[in-house]
Amino acid sequence: MPIQEPPTAALAHELHKTLGRVVRRLRTEPGPSVGRLAVLGRLDRDGPSSVSALAACERMRPQSMAQTVHDLETEGLVSRRPDPADGRRAFVELTAAGVDLLQSTRTRRETWLTEALERELNAGERALVHEALALLSRVADA
Amino acid sequence: MPIQEPPTAALAHELHKTLGRVVRRLRTEPGPSVGRLAVLGRLDRDGPSSVSALAACERMRPQSMAQTVHDLETEGLVSRRPDPADGRRAFVELTAAGVDLLQSTRTRRETWLTEALERELNAGERALVHEALALLSRVADA
DNA sequence: TATTGTTATACTCTATAACTATA
């Protein structure tokens, strides 16, 4: 009798793989990676933020976020402004180039992913996927 | 007015990140990575298979699967048996060690992921997540 | 001593390109 993988583990793995395919395909479009775009988007929405705060929001280690921020800084998409109240901290903020890139990327990305999701899924199905995200987030934090 | 990321792109990215957290946490348990375990599980369920066929099932490039199979072979978890009918092909199959590992890993993995999913989600919610997988698979292939 | 952040290194997963061997 064949060994059965636990269905729940298989479910998590398959979902991750499938989403990976979506995200990798997204990355074939010009522009920054989805992960970096997420940081730019967050800075735009929430304003300047420390590396630690960004890491916590994106649920990454501060060291990993430091690398991401460093890369974005090298590319001129973000800059740092020292916190006068605390010499250890700096505010990471979008540069004008970062804002421009975010805006133009958003437009290009819409050319396929949004179209694909909106073509393939109806509003109810998209809501279902969103609900699944909330459920799995709960599991990941458990 | 802040730039709004396209909600659908943000949805795909967030889901991917969340599932990544689940899978990485799974990997902190002893045993092979989730991706390799998937290959072992498939060989156990479907029997010996060529590298190409495995790659197609897992929706990876054959070159990537060749690397995975090579690693598994090095670890003694799978072996190759040449196809007498076609000198180019070989059947990849589980070794006794691979079967043992699959079985013992399944047991250990159940200690946290299955418990977490079953503790955090009820049957209806797990069904919802499964449905979301099917929808997103459609998008990734579109 | 705790917090913020960096540097160095390594691992997983997957991709592309260039290649060999067999059909």
Add this chain to the structure above:
DNA sequence: TATAGTTATAGAGTATAACAATA
């Protein structure tokens, strides 16, 4: 020429460990 497979290289994403600077 087409197919099965390998090797080499690279990149995204993230982790751990060790460290510096400031509070």
